[in-house]
Amino acid sequence: xxxxxxxxxxxxxxxxxxxxxxxxxxxxxxxxxxxxxxxxxxxxxxxxxxxxxxxxxxxxxxxxxxxxxxxxxxxxxxxxxxxxxxxxxxxxxxxxxxxxxxxxxxxxxxxxxxxxxxxxxxxxxxxxxxxxxxxxxxxxxxxxxxxxxxxxxxxxxxxxxxxxxxxxxxxxxxxxxxxxxxxxxxxxxxxxxxxxxxxxxxxxxxxxxxxxxxxxxxxxxxxxxxxxxxxxxxxxxxxxxxxxxxxxxxxxxxxxxxxxxxxxxxxxxxxxxxx
Amino acid sequence: xxxxxxxxxxxxxxxxxxxxxxxxxxxxxxxxxxxxxxxxxxxxxxxxxxxxxxxxxxxxxxxxxxxxxxxxxxxxxxxxxxxxxxxxxxxxxxxxxxxxxxxxxxxxxxxxxxxxxxxxxxxxxxxxxxxxxxxxxxxxxxxxxxxxxxxxxxxxxxxxxxxxxxxxxxxxxxxxxxxxxxxxxxxxxxxxxxxxxxxxxxxxxxxxxxxxxxxxxxxxxxxxxxxxxxxxxxxxxxxxxxxxxxxxxxxxxxxxxxxxxxxxxxxxxxxxxxx
Numbered sequence: 001x002x003x004x005x006x007x008x009x010x011x012x013x014x015x016x017x018x019x020x021x022x023x024x025x026x027x028x029x030x031x032x033x034x035x036x037x038x039x040x041x042x043x044x045x046x047x048x049x050x051x052x053x054x055x056x057x058x059x060x061x062x063x064x065x066x067x068x069x070x071x072x073x074x075x076x077x078x079x080x081x082x083x084x085x086x087x088x089x090x091x092x093x094x095x096x097x098x099x100x101x102x103x104x105x106x107x108x109x110x111x112x113x114x115x116x117x118x119x120x121x122x123x124x125x126x127x128x129x130x131x132x133x134x135x136x137x138x139x140x141x142x143x144x145x146x147x148x149x150x151x152x153x154x155x156x157x158x159x160x161x162x163x164x165x166x167x168x169x170x171x172x173x174x175x176x177x178x179x180x181x182x183x184x185x186x187x188x189x190x191x192x193x194x195x196x197x198x199x200x201x202x203x204x205x206x207x208x209x210x211x212x213x214x215x216x217x218x219x220x221x222x223x224x225x226x227x228x229x230x231x232x233x234x235x236x237x238x239x240x241x242x243x244x245x246x247x248x249x250x251x252x253x254x255x256x257x258x259x260x261x262x263x264x265x266x267x268x269x270x271x272x273x274x275x
Numbered sequence: 276x277x278x279x280x281x282x283x284x285x286x287x288x289x290x291x292x293x294x295x296x297x298x299x300x301x302x303x304x305x306x307x308x309x310x311x312x313x314x315x316x317x318x319x320x321x322x323x324x325x326x327x328x329x330x331x332x333x334x335x336x337x338x339x340x341x342x343x344x345x346x347x348x349x350x351x352x353x354x355x356x357x358x359x360x361x362x363x364x365x366x367x368x369x370x371x372x373x374x375x376x377x378x379x380x381x382x383x384x385x386x387x388x389x390x391x392x393x394x395x396x397x398x399x400x401x402x403x404x405x406x407x408x409x410x411x412x413x414x415x416x417x418x419x420x421x422x423x424x425x426x427x428x429x430x431x432x433x434x435x436x437x438x439x440x441x442x443x444x445x446x447x448x449x450x451x452x453x454x455x456x457x458x459x460x461x462x463x464x465x466x467x468x469x470x471x472x473x474x475x476x477x478x479x480x481x482x483x484x485x486x487x488x489x490x491x492x493x494x495x496x497x498x499x500x501x502x503x504x505x506x507x508x509x510x511x512x513x514x515x516x517x518x519x520x521x522x523x524x525x526x527x528x529x530x531x532x533x534x535x536x537x538x539x540x541x542x543x544x545x546x547x548x549x550x
Contacts, residue, residue, distance in 0.1 A: 024333055025329035033307070062313070071473040109480075131407055139412075142342070144312050153342075163400065199346070210363055210377060211355070216387075246393060250395050256397070256400050
């Protein structure tokens with residue numbers, strides 16, 4: 001990882017973050033929904049006003065009707081107001097947002113619905129499907145919120161809000177085995193203008209022609225991205241750094257790994273053996 | 276599982292599928308963007324016309340700019356036309372759609388970007404984050420497609436297109452270790468009207484007040500859902516059944532579980548031990 005501060009690289013990286021936008025073909029520039037989707041950002045400063053009930057219900061409804069593998073809907077949503085979050089966790093919703101939903105992958109209900117005997121013992125496949133489905137529902141809520149003028153951010157760590165604190169959240173929410181905390185999405189009205197888009201990798205780095213097979217990143221692309229991440233983080237978190245944030249993740253990840261394995265594969269086997 | 280056919284239950288279940296719609300508060304009924312999101316369906320019959328390049332690029336772009344944990348973008352998209360899919364797999368894209376993208380969770384690129392030494396050995400956490408992020412990107416593509424009049428369906432099994440055929444897809448796409456096939460999303464223009472929404476569970480079943488904790492489904496709700504699934508499947512797949520579809524999954528799931536464990540935890544350890 002690049003650690004040496006290089007002022008020129010820093011400024012160039014910042015400039016690229018500020019000037020880079022989603023690339024929409026000119027022919028589609030007038031599509032209102034496309035513009036809403038492309039304008040979406042992860043928002044971390046909120047006004048104090050609450051979200052009206054009808055608007056918040058519509059956001060949750062988008063999660064409820066999201067698509068899922070075999071229509072199993074292997075998700076559950078733990079829904080909070082500012083008051084109920086504070087009563088549960090003894091601190092405000094991260095970024096003092098007025099509403100939050102903790103997204104859970106739910107294989108427990110799948111098994112109740114289909115019958116234990118219907119489902120083979122395939123914990124990693126079941127878990128993967130639940131994570132996929134719950135994430136689809138989360139993104140549907142995120143974009144529905146944007147369509148209704150509500151901003152949001154998905155959290156996996158901030159304020160013990162996601163899978164890095166899975167055990168803590170299981171206890172707080174009284175989750176039965178087979179229900180996995182994945183992330184929290186907080187909702188509110190953005191205070192001020194949307195922040196610039198964090199540096200995205202070029203399309204040719206994240207996609208490839210399926211017929212020719214996987215393509216390794218071109219030389220320099222990942223270093224360039226990392227320099228932008230470091231510069232952007234420094235510019236928006238003057239007292240912290242991208243490296244410090246990564247270090248925080250690393251300090252929690254060992255326990256999270258052990259907890260997740262126990263939750264997915266069961267207390268005694270801890271993921272031992274094949275299928 | 277309910278196996279005995281009950282004609283009255285069948286008809287009642289079908290009626291509920293046909294008449295049930297996403298529940299949008301009356302105050303929001305005129306929101307055009309919300310209507311596009313709520314009208315979305317998984318479409319399985321396509322016209323033969325291809326998708327214009329600008330439209331398809333905008334759909335991919337929505338995936339590229341989707342949010343992700345620490346902005347890691349731990350996804351890769353294997354992009355296909357009808358011709359390149361056929362050249363790769365010797366059969367058409369499922370449902371003869373004109374375009375397809377195989378969605379991959381990509382922890383390989385994360386490690387290249389951050390440096391192997393930066394990341395603790397935490398394969399299940401890394402895998403979970405990649406599955407989450409890749410699924411967020413998929414849903415962003417799905418809704419962007421809808422916004423542009425393009426329909427889609429996400430597949431995890433049909434035509435060896437997802438995680439149940441992970442090993443097959445790894446070989447076909449020449450994926451390095453740490454890149455996981457999750458699902459295929461196929462895109463095209465719907466032939467005819469959208470199908471009814473498959474039976475969704477009630478909001479009170481999939482959500483709960485976070486302050487009071489997880490809530491088990493009310494009695495009868497899951498049986499009711501299962502009866503609707505069976506009826507709906509029978510009505511739309513005259514020669515098959517929901518049970519037959521589940522059986523097909525079950526027949527593949529054992530191998531998929533072993534393959535996934537090997538891919539996530541490594542050849543030798545097969546998921547053994549804690550973190």
